[in-house]
Amino acid sequence: MSDDDNRKKDEMTTIQHQELRPGAMPPNASISRKLREFYNAVQEEGIPDRFLELLERLEQAEKNAKSVNAK
Amino acid sequence: MNREEEIDDRGFKRDLLASLPNLRAFAVSLTGRHDKADDLVQDTIMKAWANQSSFTAGTNMRAWLFTILRNEFYSQMRKRGREVQDSDGLFSERFSVHPEQYGRLDLQDFRKALDKLPDDQREAIILVGAAGFAYEEAAAICGCAVGTIKSRVSRARTRLQELLGVSGEGDYGPDPGDAAITARAFGS
Numbered sequence: 001m002s003d004d005d006n007r008k009k010d011e012m013t014t015i016q017h018q019e020l021r022p023g024a025m026p027p028n029a030s031i032s033r034k035l036r037e038f039y040n041a042v043q044e045e046g047i048p049d050r051f052l053e054l055l056e057r058l059e060q061a062e063k064n065a066k067s068v069n070a071k
Numbered sequence: 072m073n074r075e076e077e078i079d080d081r082g083f084k085r086d087l088l089a090s091l092p093n094l095r096a097f098a099v100s101l102t103g104r105h106d107k108a109d110d111l112v113q114d115t116i117m118k119a120w121a122n123q124s125s126f127t128a129g130t131n132m133r134a135w136l137f138t139i140l141r142n143e144f145y146s147q148m149r150k151r152g153r154e155v156q157d158s159d160g161l162f163s164e165r166f167s168v169h170p171e172q173y174g175r176l177d178l179q180d181f182r183k184a185l186d187k188l189p190d191d192q193r194e195a196i197i198l199v200g201a202a203g204f205a206y207e208e209a210a211a212i213c214g215c216a217v218g219t220i221k222s223r224v225s226r227a228r229t230r231l232q233e234l235l236g237v238s239g240e241g242d243y244g245p246d247p248g249d250a251a252i253t254a255r256a257f258g259s
Contacts, residue, residue: 031231032200034181038200041178042096051091054113055084058120 083123087116093202094136099138100197101144104184111147115140134204138212141194177191184234195223196231 094115098108118139119126126135185193191213198209199220206224210217 028228028232029123031228031235034178035082035185035196035200038178038181038185039096039100039197042099043092045095047088047091048109049096050109051112051116052088054116055120057086058117 083126084130087119089135090133090136093133093141097137097197097202098144100185100201101141101190103182103192111140111144114143118143131208134208134212137198137202137204141212160185168171180235181231184231187234188230192223192227192230195220196227199224 091112097111098111098115100103102108102111108121115136119136122139126132136250188196195209196212198204198212199206206217206220210220213220
């Protein structure tokens with residue numbers, strides 16, 4: 001058995017050991033939690049100014065177009 | 072413009088604004104990069120604004136916006152062709168642009184793993200597992216069957232487990248505090 005195989009085997013044993021630890025999260029719960037943490041971190045950055053400005057411009061353009069049509 | 076239309080317009084903008092942080096997180100998840108994600112969100116806002124008459128008031132605006140963004144993402148990808156995949160290289164580039172967002176080592180690993188998923192699996196697990204859509208809504212957004220979404224989510228979970236497991240950095244293990252205590256206890 002090569003060193004590489006041994007290392008892989010060690011890693012697998014470690015993972016199994018962690019999964020079986022009492023009180024450790026089941027793997028799916030851990031992945032779901034990390035996924036939400038990752039996603040929430042972006043959500044919490046809020047709305048960049050460029051989008052607020054863009055919406056202002058779109059709204060203004062629409063108003064201008066409507067007032068021209070109304071004339 | 073009559074009064075009713077004016078109120079409708081304000082409602083549209085208000086609902087759009089309310090959906091933006093979530094929509095942006097979806098864009099970051101799909102593209103893996105903040106700069107590209109924001110360009111995609113901008114295109115989506117313009118498309119949504121131009122097509123507001125096709126939105127049925129009272130229906131799920133978030134799902135409507137996600138559908139527009141997703142279609143935009145894939146049509147841009149088809150136009151440009153898939154960029155060279157170098158997850159680690161790309162990641163370090165992203166990382167240097169927005170270091171503050173990836174302060175936690177375990178989230179960096181997670182992001183790298185997420186980048187390695189096939190597009191269809193990544194979007195499925197993001198929509199269902201993070202963006203808060205039901206399987207049925209995710210299926211409508213992706214234009215596929217509910218069963219397809221379910222199997223993609225399940226394959227994505229398995230793949231993430233493999234990816235994070237192989238990295239062997241305690242992804243399933245105790246929280247960082249416990250890990251530090253363990254490390255000290257073993258004198259490493």
